[in-house]
Amino acid sequence: MAVNLTFQRRLAAKVLNVGKNKVWMDPECSSTIASCTSSNTIRKLCKDSIIVPKTVNVHSRYHANKRVAEKKKGRHMGLGKRKGAKNARCNKKTQYVRHIRALRHTLTKYYGLKKIDSSVKRNLRSRVKGNEFKSKKSLIETIIKMRNVANEEKEQAKIKQQMVQKAADKGLKKTKAHEQKIMDKIQAIKSKVMNGQKA
Template sequence: MDLSLQKRLAAEILGVGESRVWIDPEAYDRVEAAITKEDIRKLIKDGIIRAKPEHSNSRARWRIRHEKRKKGRRRGPGHRKGGKYSKVSRKEQWMMKVRALRKELRKFKERGVITPKEYRKIYRLIKGGVFDSVAQLRNYIRELVEERM
Protein backbone atom coordinates (compact mmCIF):
# COMPACT_ATOMS: atom_id res chain seq x y z
CA MET A 1 0.00 0.00 0.00
CA ASP A 2 1.25 3.46 -0.92
CA LEU A 3 1.11 5.97 1.93
CA SER A 4 3.38 8.59 0.33
CA LEU A 5 0.55 11.18 0.09
CA GLN A 6 -0.35 10.69 3.76
CA LYS A 7 3.32 10.88 4.77
CA ARG A 8 3.80 14.09 2.78
CA LEU A 9 0.70 15.71 4.32
CA ALA A 10 1.70 14.60 7.84
CA ALA A 11 5.23 15.98 7.31
CA GLU A 12 3.75 19.34 6.29
CA ILE A 13 1.45 19.46 9.32
CA LEU A 14 4.11 18.31 11.82
CA GLY A 15 6.77 20.57 10.28
CA VAL A 16 9.28 17.74 9.82
CA GLY A 17 10.74 15.80 6.89
CA GLU A 18 8.93 12.79 5.43
CA SER A 19 11.58 10.44 6.81
CA ARG A 20 10.67 11.51 10.36
CA VAL A 21 6.97 10.67 10.02
CA TRP A 22 6.01 7.48 11.90
CA ILE A 23 2.80 5.66 11.03
CA ASP A 24 1.43 2.94 13.32
CA PRO A 25 1.70 -0.36 11.37
CA GLU A 26 -1.49 -1.61 13.08
CA ALA A 27 -3.56 1.21 11.56
CA TYR A 28 -2.36 1.27 7.92
CA ASP A 29 -5.93 0.77 6.63
CA ARG A 30 -7.19 3.84 8.58
CA VAL A 31 -4.25 5.92 7.32
CA GLU A 32 -4.84 4.79 3.74
CA ALA A 33 -8.43 6.06 3.94
CA ALA A 34 -7.28 9.50 5.12
CA ILE A 35 -6.85 11.74 2.08
CA THR A 36 -7.31 15.27 3.42
CA LYS A 37 -5.19 17.32 5.78
CA GLU A 38 -8.09 17.31 8.22
CA ASP A 39 -8.12 13.49 8.24
CA ILE A 40 -4.35 13.46 8.88
CA ARG A 41 -4.71 15.99 11.75
CA LYS A 42 -7.28 13.66 13.37
CA LEU A 43 -4.87 10.68 13.06
CA ILE A 44 -2.08 12.78 14.61
CA LYS A 45 -4.41 13.65 17.50
CA ASP A 46 -5.24 9.94 17.97
CA GLY A 47 -1.49 9.11 18.04
CA ILE A 48 -1.56 6.93 14.91
CA ILE A 49 0.81 9.33 13.13
CA ARG A 50 3.75 10.82 15.05
CA ALA A 51 7.02 12.64 14.40
CA LYS A 52 10.14 10.60 15.19
CA PRO A 53 12.68 12.32 17.47
CA GLU A 54 15.48 14.32 15.90
CA HIS A 55 18.83 12.52 15.65
CA SER A 56 21.92 14.38 16.79
CA ASN A 57 25.54 13.59 16.05
CA SER A 58 26.95 10.69 18.05
CA ARG A 59 29.55 11.71 20.64
CA ALA A 60 31.06 8.22 20.86
CA ARG A 61 34.00 9.03 18.58
CA TRP A 62 34.54 12.33 20.42
CA ARG A 63 34.64 10.50 23.78
CA ILE A 64 37.27 8.04 22.54
CA ARG A 65 39.38 10.89 21.11
CA HIS A 66 39.01 12.88 24.35
CA GLU A 67 40.23 9.94 26.47
CA LYS A 68 43.27 9.52 24.20
CA ARG A 69 44.07 13.23 24.45
CA LYS A 70 43.86 13.01 28.26
CA LYS A 71 46.59 10.37 28.02
CA GLY A 72 48.66 12.73 25.86
CA ARG A 73 48.02 11.03 22.52
CA ARG A 74 47.12 13.03 19.38
CA ARG A 75 48.96 16.07 20.74
CA GLY A 76 52.00 16.02 18.44
CA PRO A 77 52.92 18.73 15.95
CA GLY A 78 51.15 16.82 13.17
CA HIS A 79 47.81 17.13 14.94
CA ARG A 80 48.08 20.86 15.62
CA LYS A 81 46.21 23.41 13.57
CA GLY A 82 47.39 26.94 13.05
CA GLY A 83 50.52 28.78 12.06
CA LYS A 84 54.18 27.86 12.10
CA TYR A 85 54.76 28.59 15.79
CA SER A 86 51.56 27.01 17.07
CA LYS A 87 52.85 23.69 15.71
CA VAL A 88 56.34 23.93 17.23
CA SER A 89 56.79 27.01 19.41
CA ARG A 90 59.94 29.13 19.27
CA LYS A 91 60.87 27.87 22.73
CA GLU A 92 60.50 24.22 21.66
CA GLN A 93 62.61 24.90 18.55
CA TRP A 94 65.29 26.50 20.74
CA MET A 95 65.22 23.57 23.19
CA MET A 96 65.59 21.03 20.37
CA LYS A 97 68.53 22.94 18.87
CA VAL A 98 70.34 23.52 22.17
CA ARG A 99 69.93 19.88 23.23
CA ALA A 100 71.37 18.67 19.93
CA LEU A 101 74.33 21.08 20.22
CA ARG A 102 75.06 20.11 23.84
CA LYS A 103 74.89 16.41 22.98
CA GLU A 104 77.42 16.92 20.17
CA LEU A 105 79.65 19.02 22.46
CA ARG A 106 79.61 16.26 25.10
CA LYS A 107 80.80 13.74 22.49
CA PHE A 108 83.80 15.96 21.65
CA LYS A 109 84.69 16.29 25.35
CA GLU A 110 84.39 12.51 25.95
CA ARG A 111 86.63 11.77 22.94
CA GLY A 112 89.21 14.20 24.32
CA VAL A 113 89.09 16.47 21.27
CA ILE A 114 88.55 19.55 23.47
CA THR A 115 89.74 20.41 26.98
CA PRO A 116 87.32 20.91 29.90
CA LYS A 117 88.09 24.66 29.76
CA GLU A 118 87.22 24.80 26.04
CA TYR A 119 84.11 22.71 26.74
CA ARG A 120 82.87 25.30 29.27
CA LYS A 121 83.60 28.18 26.89
CA ILE A 122 81.73 26.54 23.98
CA TYR A 123 78.88 25.52 26.33
CA ARG A 124 78.38 29.19 27.17
CA LEU A 125 78.54 30.12 23.48
CA ILE A 126 75.76 27.61 22.77
CA LYS A 127 73.68 29.16 25.55
CA GLY A 128 74.33 32.57 24.02
CA GLY A 129 72.91 31.42 20.69
CA VAL A 130 76.15 31.71 18.71
CA PHE A 131 75.62 28.47 16.78
CA ASP A 132 72.68 27.90 14.43
CA SER A 133 73.36 24.22 13.75
CA VAL A 134 75.42 21.19 14.75
CA ALA A 135 77.42 21.59 11.51
CA GLN A 136 78.40 25.13 12.55
CA LEU A 137 79.51 23.84 15.96
CA ARG A 138 81.62 21.08 14.37
CA ASN A 139 83.25 23.63 12.08
CA TYR A 140 84.06 25.90 15.06
CA ILE A 141 85.63 23.01 17.01
CA ARG A 142 87.62 21.88 13.94
CA GLU A 143 89.06 25.41 13.56
CA LEU A 144 89.79 25.55 17.31
CA VAL A 145 91.72 22.24 17.18
CA GLU A 146 93.62 23.29 14.02
CA GLU A 147 94.60 26.57 15.72
CA ARG A 148 95.96 24.65 18.71
CA MET A 149 98.31 22.54 16.56
Protein backbone atom coordinates (compact mmCIF):
# COMPACT_ATOMS: atom_id res chain seq x y z
CA MET A 1 0.00 0.00 0.00
CA ALA A 2 1.37 3.38 -1.05
CA VAL A 3 1.97 5.88 1.75
CA ASN A 4 0.99 9.54 1.28
CA LEU A 5 4.18 11.60 1.75
CA THR A 6 2.92 14.97 0.45
CA PHE A 7 3.52 16.77 3.77
CA GLN A 8 7.01 15.27 4.19
CA ARG A 9 7.84 16.16 0.57
CA ARG A 10 6.83 19.77 1.21
CA LEU A 11 8.98 19.94 4.38
CA ALA A 12 11.94 18.36 2.55
CA ALA A 13 11.61 20.86 -0.31
CA LYS A 14 11.71 23.71 2.22
CA VAL A 15 14.75 22.24 4.03
CA LEU A 16 16.70 21.47 0.84
CA ASN A 17 15.61 24.78 -0.78
CA VAL A 18 14.42 23.10 -3.99
CA GLY A 19 11.06 22.46 -5.67
CA LYS A 20 8.75 19.63 -4.57
CA ASN A 21 9.41 17.72 -7.80
CA LYS A 22 13.17 17.91 -7.23
CA VAL A 23 13.01 15.91 -3.94
CA TRP A 24 13.97 12.20 -4.13
CA MET A 25 12.76 9.94 -1.32
CA ASP A 26 14.03 6.40 -0.84
CA PRO A 27 11.03 4.13 -1.61
CA GLU A 28 12.39 1.41 0.74
CA CYS A 29 12.28 3.80 3.73
CA SER A 30 8.78 5.19 3.10
CA SER A 31 7.51 4.15 6.56
CA THR A 32 10.45 5.94 8.25
CA ILE A 33 9.79 9.08 6.18
CA ALA A 34 6.05 8.94 6.97
CA SER A 35 6.83 9.05 10.72
CA CYS A 36 8.73 12.37 10.30
CA THR A 37 6.51 15.37 11.06
CA SER A 38 9.07 18.13 11.73
CA SER A 39 11.81 19.79 9.72
CA ASN A 40 14.50 18.62 12.22
CA THR A 41 13.70 14.95 11.61
CA ILE A 42 13.69 15.61 7.86
CA ARG A 43 17.19 17.18 8.19
CA LYS A 44 18.43 13.98 9.88
CA LEU A 45 17.05 11.89 7.01
CA CYS A 46 18.78 14.24 4.54
CA LYS A 47 22.10 13.64 6.36
CA ASP A 48 21.50 9.88 6.13
CA SER A 49 20.85 10.28 2.34
CA ILE A 50 17.31 8.89 2.60
CA ILE A 51 15.96 12.19 1.24
CA VAL A 52 18.18 13.73 -1.46
CA PRO A 53 17.73 16.61 -3.95
CA LYS A 54 17.63 15.40 -7.54
CA THR A 55 20.47 16.46 -9.84
CA VAL A 56 19.75 19.44 -12.08
CA ASN A 57 19.31 18.49 -15.72
CA VAL A 58 21.77 20.26 -17.98
CA HIS A 59 20.01 22.34 -20.64
CA SER A 60 22.62 22.46 -23.36
CA ARG A 61 22.87 25.63 -25.48
CA TYR A 62 24.85 23.77 -28.16
CA HIS A 63 21.99 23.39 -30.63
CA ALA A 64 20.68 26.90 -29.96
CA ASN A 65 24.13 28.45 -30.48
CA LYS A 66 24.61 26.42 -33.64
CA ARG A 67 21.30 27.69 -35.04
CA VAL A 68 22.20 31.32 -34.18
CA ALA A 69 25.53 30.92 -36.01
CA GLU A 70 23.69 29.51 -39.04
CA LYS A 71 21.19 32.38 -38.97
CA LYS A 72 24.08 34.86 -39.02
CA LYS A 73 25.13 33.22 -42.29
CA GLY A 74 21.58 33.67 -43.60
CA ARG A 75 20.27 30.12 -43.19
CA HIS A 76 16.68 29.48 -41.94
CA MET A 77 15.72 33.03 -43.02
CA GLY A 78 13.82 32.28 -46.26
CA LEU A 79 10.31 33.40 -47.21
CA GLY A 80 8.77 30.32 -45.57
CA LYS A 81 10.23 31.28 -42.18
CA ARG A 82 8.99 34.89 -42.17
CA LYS A 83 5.93 35.88 -40.16
CA GLY A 84 4.10 39.15 -39.58
CA ALA A 85 3.08 42.09 -41.76
CA LYS A 86 4.88 43.38 -44.86
CA ASN A 87 7.17 45.73 -42.92
CA ALA A 88 7.31 43.73 -39.65
CA ARG A 89 10.99 42.84 -40.16
CA CYS A 90 11.93 46.28 -41.51
CA ASN A 91 13.42 49.08 -39.42
CA LYS A 92 11.14 52.12 -38.82
CA LYS A 93 13.83 54.52 -40.03
CA THR A 94 14.34 52.51 -43.24
CA GLN A 95 10.57 52.61 -43.86
CA TYR A 96 10.55 56.40 -43.36
CA VAL A 97 13.53 56.91 -45.71
CA ARG A 98 11.90 54.79 -48.45
CA HIS A 99 8.61 56.68 -48.09
CA ILE A 100 10.21 60.15 -48.17
CA ARG A 101 12.50 59.31 -51.10
CA ALA A 102 9.55 58.08 -53.17
CA LEU A 103 7.60 61.31 -52.52
CA ARG A 104 10.60 63.55 -53.22
CA HIS A 105 11.33 61.65 -56.44
CA THR A 106 7.71 62.26 -57.53
CA LEU A 107 8.08 65.99 -56.82
CA THR A 108 11.33 66.19 -58.83
CA LYS A 109 9.69 64.31 -61.71
CA TYR A 110 6.71 66.69 -61.86
CA TYR A 111 9.04 69.69 -61.61
CA GLY A 112 11.16 68.29 -64.47
CA LEU A 113 8.02 67.89 -66.63
CA LYS A 114 7.16 71.55 -65.77
CA LYS A 115 3.83 70.56 -64.24
CA ILE A 116 4.70 72.54 -61.10
CA ASP A 117 6.88 75.61 -60.56
CA SER A 118 9.67 76.11 -58.00
CA SER A 119 7.47 77.84 -55.37
CA VAL A 120 4.91 74.98 -55.43
CA LYS A 121 7.74 72.41 -55.27
CA ARG A 122 9.28 74.15 -52.23
CA ASN A 123 5.90 74.31 -50.49
CA LEU A 124 5.10 70.64 -51.17
CA ARG A 125 8.62 69.52 -50.18
CA SER A 126 8.24 71.07 -46.72
CA ARG A 127 4.78 69.45 -46.38
CA VAL A 128 6.28 66.07 -47.38
CA LYS A 129 8.90 66.48 -44.65
CA GLY A 130 6.10 67.16 -42.17
CA ASN A 131 4.59 63.74 -43.04
CA GLU A 132 1.40 65.25 -44.46
CA PHE A 133 1.16 62.80 -47.36
CA LYS A 134 0.72 59.10 -46.57
CA SER A 135 1.28 57.95 -50.18
CA LYS A 136 2.27 59.07 -53.68
CA LYS A 137 -1.40 59.04 -54.68
CA SER A 138 -2.34 61.68 -52.08
CA LEU A 139 0.62 63.86 -53.17
CA ILE A 140 -0.38 63.65 -56.87
CA GLU A 141 -4.01 64.48 -55.99
CA THR A 142 -2.80 67.57 -54.10
CA ILE A 143 -0.65 68.64 -57.09
CA ILE A 144 -3.65 68.29 -59.44
CA LYS A 145 -5.86 70.31 -57.06
CA MET A 146 -3.24 73.06 -56.80
CA ARG A 147 -2.88 73.18 -60.59
CA ASN A 148 -6.67 73.45 -61.03
CA VAL A 149 -6.85 76.28 -58.49
CA ALA A 150 -3.95 78.08 -60.22
CA ASN A 151 -5.66 77.71 -63.63
CA GLU A 152 -8.93 79.09 -62.23
CA GLU A 153 -7.09 82.06 -60.72
CA LYS A 154 -5.37 82.73 -64.07
CA GLU A 155 -8.71 82.63 -65.90
CA GLN A 156 -10.29 84.99 -63.37
CA ALA A 157 -7.32 87.35 -63.70
CA LYS A 158 -7.69 87.26 -67.52
CA ILE A 159 -11.42 88.03 -67.29
CA LYS A 160 -10.71 90.93 -64.92
CA GLN A 161 -8.02 92.27 -67.26
CA GLN A 162 -10.39 92.06 -70.23
CA MET A 163 -13.09 93.91 -68.28
CA VAL A 164 -10.60 96.63 -67.28
CA GLN A 165 -9.42 96.88 -70.89
CA LYS A 166 -13.02 97.20 -72.15
CA ALA A 167 -13.74 99.92 -69.60
CA ALA A 168 -10.55 101.73 -70.59
CA ASP A 169 -11.42 101.47 -74.32
CA LYS A 170 -14.92 102.77 -73.62
CA GLY A 171 -13.49 105.70 -71.69
CA LEU A 172 -11.01 106.41 -74.51
CA LYS A 173 -13.82 106.43 -77.07
CA LYS A 174 -15.82 108.85 -74.93
CA THR A 175 -12.87 111.19 -74.48
CA LYS A 176 -12.08 111.05 -78.20
CA ALA A 177 -15.72 111.83 -79.07
CA HIS A 178 -15.69 114.69 -76.56
CA GLU A 179 -12.44 116.04 -78.01
CA GLN A 180 -13.89 115.76 -81.52
CA LYS A 181 -16.97 117.78 -80.46
CA ILE A 182 -14.78 120.48 -78.97
CA MET A 183 -12.63 120.57 -82.13
CA ASP A 184 -15.78 120.84 -84.28
CA LYS A 185 -17.05 123.74 -82.18
CA ILE A 186 -13.69 125.51 -82.42
CA GLN A 187 -13.68 124.93 -86.16
CA ALA A 188 -17.23 126.36 -86.45
CA ILE A 189 -16.29 129.46 -84.44
CA LYS A 190 -13.18 129.97 -86.56
CA SER A 191 -15.18 129.70 -89.78
CA LYS A 192 -17.74 132.22 -88.47
CA VAL A 193 -14.99 134.62 -87.53
CA MET A 194 -13.38 134.24 -90.96
CA ASN A 195 -16.73 134.80 -92.72
CA GLY A 196 -17.35 137.96 -90.63
CA GLN A 197 -13.94 139.38 -91.57
CA LYS A 198 -14.53 138.76 -95.29
CA ALA A 199 -17.86 140.60 -95.20
